[in-house]
Amino acid sequence: MTTIAVLGNGRVGGNLAAALARAGHEVTVADRAPGAAAGAALTARIVINATPGAGSLDRLAALREELRDKILVDVSNATTDGPDGLPADLMYPGSSLAEQLQEALPETRVVKTLNTMLFPVMTSPATLARTPTAFLSGEDLQAKQTVLELLTDLGWQKEWITDLGGIRTARATEAAILFVPHVIRSAGFTPFAISIAR
Numbered sequence: 555m556t557t558i559a560v561l562g563n564g565r566v567g568g569n570l571a572a573a574l575a576r577a578g579h580e581v582t583v584a585d586r587a588p589g590a591a592a593g594a595a596l597t598a599r600i601v602i603n604a605t606p607g608a609g610s611l612d613r614l615a616a617l618r619e620e621l622r623d624k625i626l627v628d629v630s631n632a633t634t635d636g637p638d639g640l641p642a643d644l645m646y647p648g649s650s651l652a653e654q655l656q657e658a659l660p661e662t663r664v665v666k667t668l669n670t671m672l673f674p675v676m677t678s679p680a681t682l683a684r685t686p687t688a689f690l691s692g693e694d695l696q697a698k699q700t701v702l703e704l705l706t707d708l709g710w711q712k713e714w715i716t717d718l719g720g721i722r723t724a725r726a727t728e729a730a731i732l733f734v735p736h737v738i739r740s741a742g743f744t745p746f747a748i749s750i751a752r
Contacts, residue, residue, distance in 0.1 A: 555579055556704070559598035561591050561613070566629060566673045567604030570708075573677035577707040595620040600627060600700070607632035607651055615658040622661045625697045627704070628652050628724075629668040629676070631731040640735035644728065652691060652724035663697035665690060666724035667705065669731070671747030677708050679747070686747035690717045691724040716750060 556579050560571040563585045575581045584594035595601050595617050605613055607630035614621065632651040636642035646654055652666040667690050668676045679686050688710050690698045702715055718726065730748050737746060 559594035562604035602627045650724040650728045663694040665692035665701045674745045675747045
């Protein structure tokens with residue numbers, strides 16, 4: 555059992571919080587109420603960033619002290635929105651939200667994962683017709699191992715998880731968000747994930 559704070563109580567955060575609680579973890583969900591994120595982060599071992607990516611950097615940089623020595627699991631994608639509300643462009647071309655967070659929070663171990671799929675797949679990967687892939691990016695090997703174990707609690711088999719390397723590799727997975735609006739427009743809001751076929 556691990557103490558986990560989920561920052562963000564929308565579809566992504568709510569889905570992850572419920573699944574992790576079912577797996578036996580002690581989960582706190584922080585909404586936008588003043589002080590909620592700071593209080594939740596301070597008492598948790600692992601913090602999950604499920605806030606809208608466009609504002610994540612400012613929100614989390616303000617929690618530098620609360621996030622010191624914590625594992626920050628970043629599942630967000632920082633994009634501008636198109637006229638239909640779907641992602642349009644990356645906010646950090648030539649970089650990534652995960653890299654920006656790691657730079658702003660040098661004493662926090664940032665791990666990027668679960669950002670290459672629609673939110674229902676994060677906690678129910680086996681429901682897809684084909685095997686999905688979850689990617690890990692981060693500098694700290696022990697933190698990535700901890701996050702891998704969390705993923706297995708969410709139903710991910712270890713062979714479905716690929717460690718891409720350091721935090722810079724999050725540029726690749728964050729760029730995968732550019733597929734999403736086109737896939738949704740062509741096939742509707744049906745759960746899908748990026749997968750590496752071998």
